[in-house]
Amino acid sequence: MAEATQVGKAGPKKFALINRRAPHGTIYALEALEVVLIAATFDQDVSLVFLDDGVYALAKGQKTTGIEVKNFSPTFRALEDYDINKLYVERESLQKRGIDVDDLLIPVEVLDAKQIGALMAQQDVVLSF
């Protein structure tokens, strides 16, 4: 409780959520989405970063009925409504997987690896998924 009060007084912190895993094989991508919504509810300054297999979470055309899990990918489109506009994707990860920005569900900013590194270094908190 004391810590929560302190955060409130200090104003929003800069959070970056680093997404490095593909969407449906593990729970990480979905958990990251839950966390980003919570952080936004508490008016924190949140950035979402996608690299490695994490870029697959943003792929268009995900249809999960056949594997009987929730398709959470449309939720990314709702992030705007929560004022989450800082979405970054690593160029190298896209290239390695043959994915174009137009193949992604939402508009993102494409950064190269070093720019992603600089972005991480500016954060108060970095969370890995």
Next chain:
Amino acid sequence: MLHIVNKSPFESSGLESCLRTAQPGAAVLLIEDGVYAATTAAAAQKMRASAQAGDLRWYALAPDIEARGMRGRVAEGIELIDYAGFVDLVTTNNTVQSWL
């Protein structure tokens, strides 16, 4: 900034992605199976050299090195630290990214 890598570089892309994004002057701490990247194995040497190795500070957690019998294979330029040193690294760096 501190980067922590806990997976073998031969099994996981964690170290590779860490080295791609790390900025000059950053610290890289190898723990658990990540310590295999601290060895003189040719592939490990190559990965460390692929970054601006001179600009990064390399650390490995000694208990993990010892546990894996790698004490005699630690490459030059890697500082072995204990758990207290681990805590020091975490507290002296503003930002920490764990490449899980």
